[in-house]
Amino acid sequence: MLGIIGGTGLTQLANLKIKRRQIVRTPYGEPSGPLSYGDICGYEVIFLPRHGHGHTIPPHLVNYRANIWALHSEGVRDIVSVATVGGIHEDLHPGVIALPDQVIDYTQGRKNTFHDGGDMPVKxxxxxxxxxxxxxxxxxxxxxxxxxxxVDGGVYGCVQGPRLETRAEINRMERDGATMVGMTGMPEAALARELGINYAAICPIVNHAAGRGNSVHHIHYEDTADVLNETMERVRKLIERMVVGHAC
Structure with missing residues (x-):
């Protein structure tokens, strides 16, 4: 079963024919919202909006463990995540869609493992x-x-949020090798790995990172709406075709 996690700009899939929605209880609390069970082009998928259907859950308060556990408990073994990012590398400008192959975790304090004591042995x-x-x-x-x-490849630098970064922070991340910056890539990817779920991320670039491109002085996040909407429409078409390929 394929699971799709939607991020900013993708709280619902217009091409998903929903059959039912269900709240799934987990040992780690409630997921971001009910799971949507349906099909795309006749192929079954489960969809979950990471920030809730009203986009009310900030990145640092997402219950990543509950989200991944809920999908796993419903038979999901492959997850495609959609996560908007800011572009650090000069080739990653607004409107580009990237497929990262590495991640650097700059977050702190997030529940980042299922194996933190209790009944679950360290793994x-x-x-x-x-x-x-x-x-x-x-x-x-x-x-x-x-x-x-x-863009095939790239290093996703995951920051705590919800604030955006300083120019100095982006400079440090660039020296570390990060080519894009987001707030939700971790611990989501690591939790999926702990449960043996295959995981990939599709990352639309919706703005230049701090000090890059046209954001040398300021990032006007409200100005990203048009780019976000246009890029997400392309992402929906990409996911639709990917679902068909996944089923074959």
Whole structure:
């Protein structure tokens, strides 16, 4: 079963024919919202909006453990996440869609493991390659089939949020090797790995990171709405084609 996690700008999938919605209880509390069970082009998927249906949950308060556990308990073994980011590398400007292959975690204080004592023994998972090559390949193939350009590869720098970063912080991240910056990539990817779920992220760039491009002095986040809407429409088409490829 394929699960899709939607982020900013993707609180619902217009091309998802919903059959039912269900609240799933987990040992880690409630997920961000009810799971939506439906199909895209006749193929079953489960959709979950990361920030809630009204986009009311900030990045640092998302119950990532409950979200991943709920999807896993419903039979999801592959997850495609959509997470908007700011572009650090000069090639990652607003309107570009990237498919990261690495991540650096700058967050703090988030519940980032299922194995933190109690009844769950400590478990160390290999995280050398945080994103599933097979799912990334399906995304790239889907993009090619619909003539959509994807940047293949990149390093997702995950920050705490919800505030945006300073120029100095972005400079540090660039020195670390990060090419894009977001707030939700971790611990989501690591939690999926702990449960043996294959995971890939589709990252639309909706703004330049601090001190980059036209945001040398200020980032006007409200100005990203047009780019966000246009890019998300392309992401929906990409996901639709990817779902078909996943089922074949």
């Amino acid at each position: 160390h998972v290999d995280f050398t390659e945080p994103y599933c090559p097979r799912l990334r390949g399906l995304c790239l193939e889907a993009a090619q089939n619909i003539n959509e350009s994807l």
